[in-house]
Amino acid sequence: AIEREELIAKIKAQLIEKNAVLVAHYYVHPDLQDLAEATGGLVSDSLEMARFGRDHSAQTLVVAGVRFMGESAKILSPEKRVLVPEMDANCSLDLGCPAEEFSKFCDEHPDRTVVVYANTSAAVKARADWMVTSSIALKIVAHLKAQGKKILWAPDRHLGNYIQRETGADMVMWQGACIVHDEFKTIELEALKKQHPLAKVLVHPESPAAVVALADAVGSTSAILKAARDFDAPEFIVATDNGMMHKLRQQNPHKTFIEAPTAGNSATCKSCAHCPWMAMNGLRNVLEVLEKVGTGHNEIHIDEAIRARAKLPIDRMLDFAQ
Ligand code: 13P
Ligand code: SF4
Numbered sequence: 001a002i003e004r005e006e007l008i009a010k011i012k013a014q015l016i017e018k019n020a021v022l023v024a025h026y027y028v029h030p031d032l033q034d035l036a037e038a039t040g041g042l043v044s045d046s047l048e049m050a051r052f053g054r055d056h057s058a059q060t061l062v063v064a065g066v067r068f069m070g071e072s073a074k075i076l077s078p079e080k081r082v083l084v085p086e087m088d089a090n091c092s093l094d095l096g097c098p099a100e101e102f103s104k105f106c107d108e109h110p111d112r113t114v115v116v117y118a119n120t121s122a123a124v125k126a127r128a129d130w131m132v133t134s135s136i137a138l139k140i141v142a143h144l145k146a147q148g149k150k151i152l153w154a155p156d157r158h159l160g161n162y163i164q165r166e167t168g169a170d171m172v173m174w175q176g177a178c179i180v181h182d183e184f185k186t187i188e189l190e191a192l193k194k195q196h197p198l199a200k201v202l203v204h205p206e207s208p209a210a211v212v213a214l215a216d217a218v219g220s221t222s223a224i225l226k227a228a229r230d231f232d233a234p235e236f237i238v239a240t241d242n243g244m245m246h247k248l249r250q251q252n253p254h255k256t257f258i259e260a261p262t263a264g265n266s267a268t269c270k271s272c273a274h275c276p277w278m279a280m281n282g283l284r285n286v287l288e289v290l291e292k293v294g295t296g297h298n299e300i301h302i303d304e305a306i307r308a309r310a311k312l313p314i315d316r317m318l319d320f321a322q
Contacts, residue, residue, distance in 0.1 A: 012039055015290065020060035027241040028243060028278050046119075050318075060081040060082075066091045076311065093177070114127060115131075116313065126307075133317070135221075138166055157173055163205075182206075184262055200227070201215045202238050204240035205220075207240075225251065
């Protein structure tokens, strides 16, 4: 415990010394979430992380999340130094959508507006017309549909299908999935609901359709937090990465939050719904990137032509979100 306190104190000092700010996702370790907030940084969803990093005056951003979040920060703020605690912290959606194959898929559908999820590489974004995060995807696709546009959607098939069901838009889809949300189990969730009849079910739309169908609220990480605050219920079953439990419990100390069942956590494992790449972020590697500022260690670089092109779909989303 002493070591943990020491690490936290050192990171705080380094953030000041290096004129850096820590931006964290809701899925990273609670220590990092608390530290981001305690030091004038931010813990939030991927949309707000991108916006905050762009607007903050610090010249160095430490992005505790996964690679695409660091890349989005760099795309928006090329003049800033963007550091990530772990270069290998990726995302199954990003890994499952390689830029070359994706580009061919786009070539096969030249009549469609290309909408990609934030969870993609800079090169994939550079091929897109729009980028969306889960908190705004539905609104943007509804807007495009109203303009008579047909959509090419990538890479998450569950989120794509959910948007398709909700908006009725004409969508062809890349068949990617999040390895965390894809694991939530319907039958086990139904059984858990029976054991907790007063519980409201909160589901991230990267989950399979049958799980989404059992939800009282479906939405991004920030939408899940809002639903938990707004529902006057004593208990909640939550189908998203269990990193979310920290903020949910912090904001709602008198409500109970239960993890939705996955194949792993039903009997043997209490914490299987956790992204292995988000879990790579910790106090030690955050301190290390700060101590090594200026050496190039874990710094995000993006080819300038790709960066400039990838910025267009992100800016479109941010302008729309205003
Ligand atoms: P949000 O956009 O809701 O923060 O989600 C990002 C993510 O990686 C979900 O698994
Ligand atoms: Fe990607 Fe899923 Fe991890 Fe989010 S939780 S970063 S979508 S693998």
